[in-house]
Each structure stands twice: as structure tokens, then as C-alpha cells.
Amino acid sequence: MSDQFVEVTTENGILRGKKLQSTGLTSVPYYAFLGVPYAKPPIGDLRFKAPQPLEPWQGVRDALEDGLSAPQTLFAPGQVQGVEDCLYLNVYTPQHPHQVKSLKPVLFNVHGGGYVGGSGGSKAYPPDNFIDKDVVYVSPTYRVGALGFLSLQNDDISGNAGLKDQVQALIWTKKNIKKFGGDPENITIMGISGGSASVEYLLLSQLATGLFKKAICQSGSSLGMWAMDEDPKGTAIELAKAMGYTGSSEDDKSLYEFFKSCPANDFVLKQNEVFNDRAKNLYRFGFAPCVEKEGKGSKFITRTPRDILENGDFTKVPVIIGYTSREGFIVLMAPMVNDYNLLDKNRQIFIPKNLKVPENKRTEVGNEIVKxxxxxxxVSKESINSLVDLFGDMLFNVGISEATKYLSEKSDKPVYNYIFTKKRPKSTMINLIAAMNPGEDQVLGLEGVPHGGDSEFMYKTAMPNFPPPAEYESDEVPFVKACTTLISTFGKTGNPNCAEIGFRWIPFSSSNPQYFNWGDEFKMVPGRFCEKRLKFWEELYKKYGYVF
Structure with a gap:
């Protein structure tokens, strides 16, 4: 066999991978195993079900190309991409699997996409900036949208199939990664956006207990409004009707058989219609995780994330958690945001759906928020910065801040909090948002780091239908090196402190809060980022209570 290919024997059979040369900041050889199956294809009777362990295969299976993504229209409206048979992962290792000198720490990346899209493919999450850090890198794809998160709140379709996929991918990794030179006892789960919320969910689920040692949550929390469907059965019925279901909404068996019979692409196209209408409240991207009902089979969670966090019933491991300085940029991708007159006249729209405000108080609370x-x-085009801050707080900052508090107070493991403040001059995310706001040139000039802006210093992600990311400028290179070294150091030791930071990153404490400024200047900053705004929301929730 050519030295450009390498074979590894896993529990399920032999895989053939290939030798590649990294195109990151350094050019080093590594070995890639792409499109590796980690569960049975979730098709036919396995649609909506928890993933089933993979059966062995005979002979050598090529692992030379990415598996396809789950069905979605992310970044390609109206064009369904991907297939149901999507449960594959990629493994990248710096060592020849037959010449392992020592087992390397494992970074297990959960892709983002707001539970409606994304993939773990090599174009979405190229490993080049991490591969020279002496780590093994794993990147799975999981089910998204209705096919991944539909729930009838019964045992037929209990929900959270996409999160259960992530657990199964972790199980596969723990069982097999040693064959690739990875340490099964030193796995760090990490993710950005929806991937970050998923990482937090994995901390909360007993299904994932013992499968990892550390966690990195970047710009997403299980407490985010978009990351939880408080009425999954109602959402399922809405979708069924949009797809042409004419039976009874109370007939769960009929609903189940109907959903089983529908083409996969129909789910994607019709769920977009449902949520384009629901987007009037701006707080949901699409289908999302839910609290499952007790019953037969594996349940991911049967209590709300808030309840689990408040009571400390989560896996206690070292955690890095934080957000970018202007998370709210992402809401500018919603067409409704450009209707400033509508937003100004309907201020109740700014009330989060998880804030329990009585009907006779909604006008008053809406005005308080706007004030x-x-x-x-x-609320106007001239106040777009304020709008960005408002939605950033509601969708991301408040939930992440709450999660940081719970994780640090209820665990004896360190929690490292940060705010990411360095923006690329040629930001892919800003260009993406600007492209969805034609004529709105002020978007390009907005200050701060957008949602996903931190990932641009870690991955040179190629987005479908968009130009490739810009090469790093010479003054960006040291920062990229520092970012990836910080993450890989944490993955190795559970402590991010390293020479590249140049000082001690102090763990978060509610009694003495401070955060790491992850930007041009690495430094600790006392207090909490946007303290006044966070305090405002804490008082509102204390006064009116949580819906979930």
C-alpha cells in the first residue's frame, strides 16, 4: 500500500485513511480519516430514533471523503442539501497510527448551525490550525432540524435525536480513538454557537457521563431561548399541518406514521415555512432540543436545563465559557429586523419568550426594555448598535452569564470565563451578514466581534455559496497561534494558562467576578461584561419569573 494511505482496524472493521499536508500556519503532515460511520444510518424505522450502534463490515472501508451533511438549507435558501444517512465523523491525527509514541489529547468538536444546519466536514471545520498542536481532532455530523429534533413527547418520537447522535459519536470515539493515537481518557468536548449549547447539554445529560474530561463552550448555552423548545408537541403539529396532515392532532400513532412516510426534503422545506412565520418573535432559528417525557428507551434530559444547573446535577469538569463582544450581529440576518417602524411600535416583541410577564404588564415591560x-x-436604523446589543443579550449573553454562574457555583472544577474582542478586518461573518442586508452599508462599519467571529481565528471555514475566507494578515498570525495553543493547552491539562497568554487566566467566581479579555491585549477584567445590562435582566427575571 502507498505511504499516502494508511489502514486502521476499529471495533467495526478496517478503515483506509490518507496522509495530508496541513495548510495552516505551519505545513506539517497528518493523517485524515473522513466519512467514518459511527452509527447505523437513521433511515426507515430508525428515523427520529436514538442512534443505533454500528454493525461490523467486511473488508477495507475507504475513509477518504467527507460524509454528507444532514438535510438543510443553511446558506442556500430553498435548496435542500444533505441526506438522512449523515451519521459520520472525521478523525485527524498528527501521528502515523502504526507508529504511536504516546497517546494524544482529543479535541471533539460539535458543529454549530443553530440546530437547523451545519456539518462536521473538513470544509466547515478544517483541522489545519490545530493539527500541529499535538492533539487528535474529531468532528462528527449529527441530525438537525425536524429530523434531529422533532418530538411528539412520547416513545415513538421522544425528541433530541441530534443530541443523542452526539453521545453516540462520543461513545464511538472513546472506544476507538486509541487506534488513531488518541487518549480515550482525555477527551475535551468543544463547540461554537449551536455546538456550544450542545456541549452544555452534554454536561447536563446522564447519557454522556464519563465520556469526556473537559468542555469548551463558545457563544451558546442551553439556557438560550433559541436552544430550547418549550412546546415541542405544538411545534410538531404545526409542521404536520404544513406538510399536509389532515388527521387528528390527538392521534399520536397517526402523526408518527405520517412523519415516517414523508420525504426527508419535505421536512426541511416545510419547517422553514413554519419558522419563517414564527420568526416574528425573532427568538428561534428552528427546531431545538426539548425536555423529554419519562418512558421507554434512552432519554437525553427529562428536566429543564435550568433545573439541572440550579441543582448542580451535571458532569463536573473544567470548563471554558464565554461570548463575543457583539453577539447580536447575527439577528441582522433576520429580514424582520430591517422593519424598524414595526419594531418601534410593537415593543412587546422585545420580551423574551422565557420571561413570564402577565398580559397586563407586557406593554410596560416592553417600554422598560426599549428605555x-x-x-x-x-428604534431606528440610526440606533442599530443598540439593537445589536439588545438581541445579543437576549439570545446569548444573559443565558451564557447564568450558565457561567451555575457551573462555577455548583462545581469544584475551574470555570474560565472570557469575552472575545478581536475582529478580523476581513470578517467572513460580517460579510455574510452584509450580504443579507443589501444596501445597509453601516453593517460593515459596526464595531465589535460578531457571533462566530472568534471561530475565524481557529478555522478557515469555507461557506457554501460564498467566497473562500481571506488569508491571515501577518499581524493576525501570532493571535491565531495563541488562540489554538490556548485551546489545545486546556485540552491537554484542563488549564488554559500557557506562555502565549503571558499571564494567569483566573477562574470565574460569583463572589469576585472577572473575565479574560480574549483580544489584542490578553488581560483579566474585573466584574462582568456589560454588567448594567445583565443586572437589568436579572431583576426582570427575579420579578416575573422564568417560563423555562
Whole structure:
């Protein structure tokens, strides 16, 4: 066999991978195993079900190309891409699997995409900037949208199939990664956006207990409004009707058989219709995780994330958690945001769906929220910075801040909090948002780091239908090196402190809060980022309570 190919024997059979040369900041050889199956294809009777362990195969299976993504239209409206048979992962290792000198720490990356899209493929998450850090890198694809998160709140379709996929991918990794030179006892789960919320969910689920040693949550929390469906059965019925179901909404068996019979692409196209209408409240991207009902089979969670976190019933491991300085940029991708007149006249729209405000108080609370962010000015194009801050807080910052508090107070393991403040001059995310706001040139000039802006210093992600990312400028290179070294150091030891930081990153404490400024200047900053705004929301929730 050519030295460009290498074979590894896993529990399920022999895989043939290939030798590649990294195209990151350094050019080093590594070995890639792409499109590796980690569960049976979730098709036919396995649609909506928890993933089933893979059966052995005979002979040598090529692992030379990415598996396809789950069905989705992310970044390609109206064009369904991907297939149901999507449960594959990629493994990248710096060592020849037959010449392993020592087992390397494992970084297990959960892809983002708001539970409606994304993949773990090599174009979405190229390993080049990590592969020279002496780690093994694993990147799975899981089910998204209705096919991954539909729930009838019964044992036929209990929900959270996509999260259970992640657990199965972790189980496969723990069983097999030693064959690739990875240490099964030193796995760090990490993710950005929806991947970050998933990592937090994995901390909360007993199904994932013992499968990892550390966690990195970047810009996403299980407490985010978009990361939880409080009425999954209602959402399922809405989708069924949009897809042409004419039976009874109370007939669960009929609903189940109907959903089983529908083409996969129909789910994607019709779920978009349902959520384009639901997007009037701006707080959901699509189908999302839910609390499952007790019953037969594996249940991911049967209590709310808030309940689990408040009671400390989660896996206690070292955690890095934080967000970018302007997370709210992402809401500018929603067409409704450009209707400033509508937003100004309907201020109740700014009330989060998990804030339990009585009907007779909604106008008052809506005005309070607008007052904090906009002062006496109307909601308008001129106040777009305030709008970005408002939605950033509601969708990301408040939930992540709460999760940071719970994780640090209820665990004896360190929790490292950060705010990411360095933006690429040629930001892919800003260009993407600008492309969805034609004529709105002020988007390009907005200050701060957008949602996903941190990932641009870690991955040179190629987005479908968009130009390739810009090469790193010479003054960006040291920062990229520092970012990936910090993450890989944490993956190795559970402590991010290393020479590249140049000082001690102090763990978060509610009694003495401080955060790491992850930007041009690495430094600890006392207090909490946007303290006044966070305090405002804490008081509102204390006064009115949580829906979930």
C-alpha cells in the first residue's frame, strides 16, 4: 500500500485513511480519516430514533471523503442539501497510527448551525490550525432540524435525536480513538454557537457521563431561548399541518406514521415555512432540543436545563465559557429586523419568550426594555448598535452569564470565563451578514466581534455559496497561534494558562467576578461584561419569573 494511505482496524472493521499536508500556519503532515460511520444510518424505522450502534463490515472501508451533511438549507435558501444517512465523523491525527509514541489529547468538536444546519466536514471545520498542536481532532455530523429534533413527547418520537447522535459519536470515539493515537481518557468536548449549547447539554445529560474530561463552550448555552423548545408537541403539529396532515392532532400513532412516510426534503422545506412565520418573535432559528417525557428507551434530559444547573446535577469538569463582544450581529440576518417602524411600535416583541410577564404588564415591560437600550430615541436604523446589543443579550449573553454562574457555583472544577474582542478586518461573518442586508452599508462599519467571529481565528471555514475566507494578515498570525495553543493547552491539562497568554487566566467566581479579555491585549477584567445590562435582566427575571 502507498505511504499516502494508511489502514486502521476499529471495533467495526478496517478503515483506509490518507496522509495530508496541513495548510495552516505551519505545513506539517497528518493523517485524515473522513466519512467514518459511527452509527447505523437513521433511515426507515430508525428515523427520529436514538442512534443505533454500528454493525461490523467486511473488508477495507475507504475513509477518504467527507460524509454528507444532514438535510438543510443553511446558506442556500430553498435548496435542500444533505441526506438522512449523515451519521459520520472525521478523525485527524498528527501521528502515523502504526507508529504511536504516546497517546494524544482529543479535541471533539460539535458543529454549530443553530440546530437547523451545519456539518462536521473538513470544509466547515478544517483541522489545519490545530493539527500541529499535538492533539487528535474529531468532528462528527449529527441530525438537525425536524429530523434531529422533532418530538411528539412520547416513545415513538421522544425528541433530541441530534443530541443523542452526539453521545453516540462520543461513545464511538472513546472506544476507538486509541487506534488513531488518541487518549480515550482525555477527551475535551468543544463547540461554537449551536455546538456550544450542545456541549452544555452534554454536561447536563446522564447519557454522556464519563465520556469526556473537559468542555469548551463558545457563544451558546442551553439556557438560550433559541436552544430550547418549550412546546415541542405544538411545534410538531404545526409542521404536520404544513406538510399536509389532515388527521387528528390527538392521534399520536397517526402523526408518527405520517412523519415516517414523508420525504426527508419535505421536512426541511416545510419547517422553514413554519419558522419563517414564527420568526416574528425573532427568538428561534428552528427546531431545538426539548425536555423529554419519562418512558421507554434512552432519554437525553427529562428536566429543564435550568433545573439541572440550579441543582448542580451535571458532569463536573473544567470548563471554558464565554461570548463575543457583539453577539447580536447575527439577528441582522433576520429580514424582520430591517422593519424598524414595526419594531418601534410593537415593543412587546422585545420580551423574551422565557420571561413570564402577565398580559397586563407586557406593554410596560416592553417600554422598560426599549428605555434601557435606546433611551428616549426611537428604534431606528440610526440606533442599530443598540439593537445589536439588545438581541445579543437576549439570545446569548444573559443565558451564557447564568450558565457561567451555575457551573462555577455548583462545581469544584475551574470555570474560565472570557469575552472575545478581536475582529478580523476581513470578517467572513460580517460579510455574510452584509450580504443579507443589501444596501445597509453601516453593517460593515459596526464595531465589535460578531457571533462566530472568534471561530475565524481557529478555522478557515469555507461557506457554501460564498467566497473562500481571506488569508491571515501577518499581524493576525501570532493571535491565531495563541488562540489554538490556548485551546489545545486546556485540552491537554484542563488549564488554559500557557506562555502565549503571558499571564494567569483566573477562574470565574460569583463572589469576585472577572473575565479574560480574549483580544489584542490578553488581560483579566474585573466584574462582568456589560454588567448594567445583565443586572437589568436579572431583576426582570427575579420579578416575573422564568417560563423555562
Amino acid at each position: 434601557l437600550y435606546f433611551g428616549d430615541k426611537p
